Amino acid sequence: MKVTTVTQSDENDGDASKAQIELPRFRPVTASALHERARQLRLDILEVISHAPMGHYSSSLSCAEILVTLYHHVLRLRRSDPDWQDRDRFLLGKGHVAVALWPLFAELDFFPQAWLQTFGQLGSKLTDHPDMHRAPGVDFSSGSLGHNLSVGLGMALAARRRQRDHRIYVLLGDGEIHEGQVWEAAMAAAHYKAANLVAIVDANGSCADGPTESVMGIEPLAERFASFGWHSLEVDGHDAATLMGAFAQASQCVDKPVCIVARTLKGKGISFMEASPREWHLGALNGADLERARQEIREAE
């Protein structure tokens, strides 16, 4: 197929005035450096939520290693240029953890650090669920669970049709995959052999009503995706080296979409949240609790 449409950002590719440094895929980084990034991200999450009346703590903390591995290692991006046409795309299916993206985006100079202090305030660009028309760096809005795998599949097919080598990553919650539309998308992605599509399930095992398996059983998760025609992996979602290996393996798959089931702990890094993740799905940390949480994250091995 002839490709005719090229968006305007191509014309700006040579503009280096804004320090738009390209960050290549699988850029060198050590697992221990990623763990330090994850520790910092957890501290940042506490800090950002402290500016708002409340925030989604425990399900943000469960995906910290996944997000830093993506944004500091896996994704092809360009600093200061969130709309760069040839970036890889990332969609946050479990949109309620947008608070975990904002510090990463500020660090990439997608917007000023000062915006982080506006989280959750009236009219803020940094919302509890990500909005593509408010915050630079959001590749697609989310908030209604179950939609983004479909949207990501549409992007994957469009990128292939445009003969772009973009890769599309979608982070799903394990409760999110209760949604029927996820399985419509899973079926279609395999049918269309969308090998440029990677789903990551943050399998933190907890929903609002209780353990995911007791609310609505989803296991065996990896086998279910495999039976839908996906290449399926199951990994420790808190181990950066393992995650790096899983993403590398995913990038080698040429004939089917890839699902990485990342086993995680809801509330990871803060003992009282790990102990009662439901209580800290949505909440507000204050005073001594906040200081204790910071302390635990700083002192974690």
Next chain:
Amino acid sequence: MSGMSDPFSFNAGAVESSYVGNLGEAFRRYGEQDEEVLLISPDLGAGPVTGAFVQQFPERFIDAGIAECNAMSMAAGMATYGYKVFVLQMGAFGALKCAEQIRTDIAFSRVPVRILSAWSGLAMGFFGTTHHALEDIAITRAIPGLTVLAPADDNAASAMLAASEQVAGPVFIRLTDANVNPVYDAPPEVRIGRFGRVRDGSDGTIIGTGLGAQLAVGAADLLAAEGLSIRVLDAYSLKPLDEDAIVLAARETGALLTVEEHLVTGGLGSAVGEVLARNALPTKFSIHGLPDETLTVGMPDELYVHYGLTIEETARRMRVLLAGKC
């Protein structure tokens, strides 16, 4: 269409379908002129609306299987790459089933997806109450950022394919399958946000959308023979609505009757009523549509007669309105 399966072509007893007329060819030609046009459909692509396109450009058709919501969200994702993505949906399973995908993924995201909502209204009435599509105007006009068009006939539908490009954001096109009294001999000029004044008149105005526009023209012609001068507005642009035309018609003709193949709750009549109330216009006003109840089933032509969506009943209601009895 040769060689294509057509799941909606009937044999004996078939209603005349406008889709087998010009729209299918218009869509094929539109796609031929612009290779950015893609089609996604849940197992309906081979039918009369898009079958010719699909046959000529099979690689530009993405069959979503019978998964309407996935089709809508996929379309949103594809549109972020600049494609002109059309989604062909059956009326009953488009706006109603996918209201949230349309609102959240397509309208709020401002992506240029065009939804062709086919077999709207009572077109699938033979198949049961599940197949009535009579709430879609109410649903879609309540969605910010969505443009809602409803062509009166086959020629108008053909014109709206290219006209949708006047809009940067998403467009919902409600296609009528009725071919009772076609309004246009050729694809008309389409101006988003405007109604078409297809008959001028001073004694009263009938505002129709889709089949309603066909009935309005027929009724105006009947009433003209009785010496009544009736203006007819084709309300093909439901959102944005042509508020100016409504206000002008109220001021200049003093009596408004709306006609639509949609429930009387939330559709064209409601929209016009809101304009009249906002502008405090002392106008005779009546809404002709389908009652707020679970409707009966049957072939469309029989249902139109059963519910009074006919030229004669439309004319009768206009006479009653002008006589000041409703």
